[in-house]
Amino acid sequence: MAEMSSYQLGANARKQSRLMMAMFIFSVALIATVIAALASVRLPSETMNQSAQVIVDWYLFGWVATGVATVIVLTSVWKMLSMGGDGVKVAQSLGATDVNDETNDPLITRYKNIVEEVALGASMPAPHIFVLENEPGINAFAAGSSPDKAAIAVTRGALKILTRDELAAVVAHEFAHIRNLDMRLNLRVIGLIHGLMALYVLGRILMHSGGRGGKNGGAQLALIGIALILLGLLGAFMGKVMQAAISRQREYLADADATRFTSDPDSLAGALKKIGSLSQKDANATVHDELEEARHMMFAELSNKMSGLLSTHPPLVKRIQALDPSFDPEIQGWPTVEINEST
Amino acid sequence: MEWVLLAIVGLLILYVIIEYNKLVRHRNIFQNAFKQIDVMLKQRHDMIPQLVNTVKGYAKHEQETLTGVIEARNQAEKMRGQIDSGDATSMLALGQAEGLLGKAMGGIFALSEAYPDLKADGAFRDLMEQLTSIENKVAASRRGYNNTVLEYNNVLETFPTNILANMFSFTRASELDFDDREAIQNVPKVEF
Numbered sequence: 001m002a003e004m005s006s007y008q009l010g011a012n013a014r015k016q017s018r019l020m021m022a023m024f025i026f027s028v029a030l031i032a033t034v035i036a037a038l039a040s041v042r043l044p045s046e047t048m049n050q051s052a053q054v055i056v057d058w059y060l061f062g063w064v065a066t067g068v069a070t071v072i073v074l075t076s077v078w079k080m081l082s083m084g085g086d087g088v089k090v091a092q093s094l095g096a097t098d099v100n101d102e103t104n105d106p107l108i109t110r111y112k113n114i115v116e117e118v119a120l121g122a123s124m125p126a127p128h129i130f131v132l133e134n135e136p137g138i139n140a141f142a143a144g145s146s147p148d149k150a151a152i153a154v155t156r157g158a159l160k161i162l163t164r165d166e167l168a169a170v171v172a173h174e175f176a177h178i179r180n181l182d183m184r185l186n187l188r189v190i191g192l193i194h195g196l197m198a199l200y201v202l203g204r205i206l207m208h209s210g211g212r213g214g215k216n217g218g219a220q221l222a223l224i225g226i227a228l229i230l231l232g233l234l235g236a237f238m239g240k241v242m243q244a245a246i247s248r249q250r251e252y253l254a255d256a257d258a259t260r261f262t263s264d265p266d267s268l269a270g271a272l273k274k275i276g277s278l279s280q281k282d283a284n285a286t287v288h289d290e291l292e293e294a295r296h297m298m299f300a301e302l303s304n305k306m307s308g309l310l311s312t313h314p315p316l317v318k319r320i321q322a323l324d325p326s327f328d329p330e331i332q333g334w335p336t337v338e339i340n341e342s343t
Numbered sequence: 344m345e346w347v348l349l350a351i352v353g354l355l356i357l358y359v360i361i362e363y364n365k366l367v368r369h370r371n372i373f374q375n376a377f378k379q380i381d382v383m384l385k386q387r388h389d390m391i392p393q394l395v396n397t398v399k400g401y402a403k404h405e406q407e408t409l410t411g412v413i414e415a416r417n418q419a420e421k422m423r424g425q426i427d428s429g430d431a432t433s434m435l436a437l438g439q440a441e442g443l444l445g446k447a448m449g450g451i452f453a454l455s456e457a458y459p460d461l462k463a464d465g466a467f468r469d470l471m472e473q474l475t476s477i478e479n480k481v482a483a484s485r486r487g488y489n490n491t492v493l494e495y496n497n498v499l500e501t502f503p504t505n506i507l508a509n510m511f512s513f514t515r516a517s518e519l520d521f522d523d524r525e526a527i528q529n530v531p532k533v534e535f
Contacts, residue, residue, distance in 0.1 A: 106469065113473070117480050
């Protein structure tokens with residue numbers, strides 16, 4: 001039955017990304033209309049208020065609406081392109097070390113073997129592999145917008161602390177992100193948030209120039225500026241909430257798929273429990289600051305202070321309980337973590 | 344009246360062609376999946392002499408275990424050489440041979456517990472890692488193969504395709520199971 005519900009989740013996720021694109025188009029259209037209306041509607045001047053008719057300059061309306069929509073879409077696309085669908089570049093920019101040609105480190109050899117095994121289990125090509133050196137905590141990420149441009153990175157801590165099977169489970173989770181095209185979806189959301197932030201910047205420019213401009217036209221410009229700022233900020237915030245909600249859903253889906261690739265839910269639960277016990281001691285924070293930008297891509301939430309609407313991962317205990325329903329940290333406690341230096 | 348009959352015959356022929364191609368496609372898929380297992384099994388077999396050589400240096404008195412592994416390996420390699428993918432008897436023979444080999448290798452892994460020097464040997468540890476990896480790859484490709492066999496059999500045995508399959512002598516394919524069958528069936532189910 002696990003299979004069924006996992007497929008259902010997959011269908012839900014696809015529906016979700018279509019819904020998101022629809023919402024994006026809708027909000028771009030809405031924002032463009034509101035701003036164009038603000039720009040083109042002239043309230044009747046006071047001298048002739050008897051014929052109180054609103055005059056709409058349709059020509060201006062069309063131009064402003066097209067302009068606003070173009071700014072949002074272009075900024076989104078630019079951000080998406082500059083973020084890159086190329087997983088290797090993303091991994092490098094996040095400070096990960098390429099270990100594809102490393103042969104002397106037994107931990108790396110094991111990691112490489114595991115990636116090949118999971119690739120077979122998932123019927124996918126093996127991605128480019130990276131290690132986040134100097135990271136004592138357990139974490140991992142996948143990057144790249146399609147399976148053939150994908151990269152996977154795990155922390156040195158994950159290589160040291162996790163057992164072979166647990167590391168395989170974490171790698172399988174990242175494979176699931178790649179196969180479900182989660183990075184592509186995330187790229188779109190980030191692009192969208194950037195497009196909306198562009199409105200905010202535009203609004204500030206208009207407000208300043210409006211303040212200096214002529215009496216009537218200036219006031220209208222400032223008004224449009226304020227509207228842009230508000231809509232931009234509100235939109236970006238909504239975008240972040242949406243991004244976090246989608247990301248949380250995707251984490252559950254990736255956990256479910258990972259257990260299908262490896263047929264081993266216990267090891268995934270084991271890896272999550274070890275993360276839990278490290279977090280209890282505040283020992284699972286990351287050292288690389290660049291990773292903050294990629295926190296939605298990480299295997300485990302970067303800081304456990306983040307919660308509620310904006311957290312990108314489901315609560316750790318809930319993720320574990322989905323795999324091991326009997327788990328309760330209040331009763332069993334978190335497992336002790338031994339760091340195995342030699343193997 | 345005639346064109347109605349002609350249309351029905353035409354549709355029937357079209358249906359036969361489509362179903363026939365579907366059968367061929369599924370047969371190719373599972374045969375291809377078997378080739379992948381075959382590659383993995385060959386790698387597994389090729390590593391065993393190396394393993395035995397490494398162990399020999401540390402565990403001279405375990406000649407029996409080592410010969411057992413070599414024999415099981417040779418038997419499995421022989422089965423692998425004459426395999427007919429999907430055929431029930433040859434799948435069963437290969438499964439048994441590989442199962443025996445797995446057990447014999449388990450004996451070697453157990454030896455490493457009794458000989459700490461062996462366990463600490465870097466070359467032995469590298470070999471163990473490679474063997475573990477191969478075992479996992481064999482398991483993964485075997486799962487993949489068994490899934491494709493299931494799909495093929497489903498197409499083959501569903502009415503009315505089963506009539507066509509009979510006519511063109513497509514035969515039921517067999518899954519590949521090692522003796523660790525129980526372990527695989529006992530995988531816990533998870534609800535999400």
